[in-house]
Amino acid sequence: MPPDSTTAMRVLIARIRRELPLDDPAARVCHGACAGGCAPKLLEFIEQRLDDWEWRLAAGARPGLAELSALARSARRVHAVLVREGLLAAPAEPIHD
Known part of the structure; x- marks a missing residue:
């Protein structure tokens, strides 16, 4: 049985925080031309989205499939840019909805 939407959102948030270099100072430095x-x-954008969802979950919000998909899609897009910029290696397994 799949997890409820709140659990699924918490798992997604944890995975995004683990896989994106949110705490890496080198990733927070502008490297010039951004492709x-x-x-x-x-x-900063994705971290704000994660913080917002953590706050909303703590307040009792129940995300729907659309919210789960939107956050996963945003994380995939940020990840793709970081790969293009050379800040991350290409993923072994992509982040899925």
């Missing part, structure tokens, strides 16, 4: 987006700004 697909600014890595520091994208990391």
